[in-house]
């Protein structure tokens with residue numbers, strides 16, 4: 557195991573933050589896995605899974621069973637982790653810029669594509685290496701000698717730089733109050749479907765570009781774009797496949813759950829042949845994959861007390877009552893119903909709804925959304 561520290565741009569004198577990365581397995585391994593936890597710093601189940609994985613990966617490495625290189629970042633967002641306001645952790649948005657910590661990652665596709673055809677040939681492995689070198693160089697150039705101006709920007713680029721050569725990127729998040737679910741691309745779904753089975757994902761939502769330049773998509777969109785531009789002339793694959801694993805809800809910081817999730821990741825690595833030993837038989841997939849464009853955000857029609865009539869993990873029918881919003885002054889009671897059949901997988905933790913807020917998420921089957929597909 558190797559522990560590296562990556563200093564971040566300091567926002568004010570007298571403060572210093574860093575990203576800590578832990579590296580396991582042979583440095584010259586052919587395949588590389590990147591895992592990070594708690595990019596949204598108020599989503600801590602991923603941090604516990606990462607810590608659990610530290611022990612498991614150290615054991616596997618000592619036993620010579622690790623056939624891939626693993627980069628692990630248990631605390632992906634030290635900036636957000638330090639944002640507490642009157643006993644409430646607020647790790648989703650950067651206080652300074654009010655931006656979501658999982659949006660607007662650098663898009664370096666133009667820099668990679670510029671003059672790329674002169675460097676490609678008919679060898680797919682060569683092309684993958686050339687693109688990874690250029691990806692790394694573009695991020696190094698953005699990081700520069702003096703570093704980016706803001707802490708947020710240096711944090712984003714540092715995480716991207718750590719992950720940009722990985723074959724697989726696992727970004728460990730959670731929702732507010734939720735069951736196991738994940739987001740990935742249609743192209744990556746065959747790779748991650750076995751992981752979804754071991755993990756027990758009850759909703760699997762697929763989109764190539766959900767519009768937010770989120771961490772997972774800042775890798776896959778580069779390869780997607782290069783395939784579109786050069787794929788008819790040169791053999792190209794996806795040099796990086798990524799998945800955002802949603803480890804239930806914010807309160808699900810629990811040793812048994814973390815042990816389950818860490819084991820799911822190791823079983824999946826065994827299934828891919830990246831950890832020695834036989835993988836356990838694949839469990840069934842709890843719920844089929846659906847398009848992210850078919851997912852519904854259910855909004856509160858008025859402000860008021862939010863009382864749920866359904867719990868995450870339930871399959872629901874069109875028109876089924878999910879919650880009521882109660883105005884205790886006017887006695888108005890407004891139902892919130894499922895707009896279509898699907899898997900009710902996540903809900904708000906708040907119980908005083910403000911008018912228009914998202915109260916529940918349902919993975920449906922009828923695609924009807926386009927453009928920006930994510931929550932704020």
Ligand SMILES: [Zn+2]
Nearest residue numbers: 596599729730
């Ligand atoms: Zn998140």
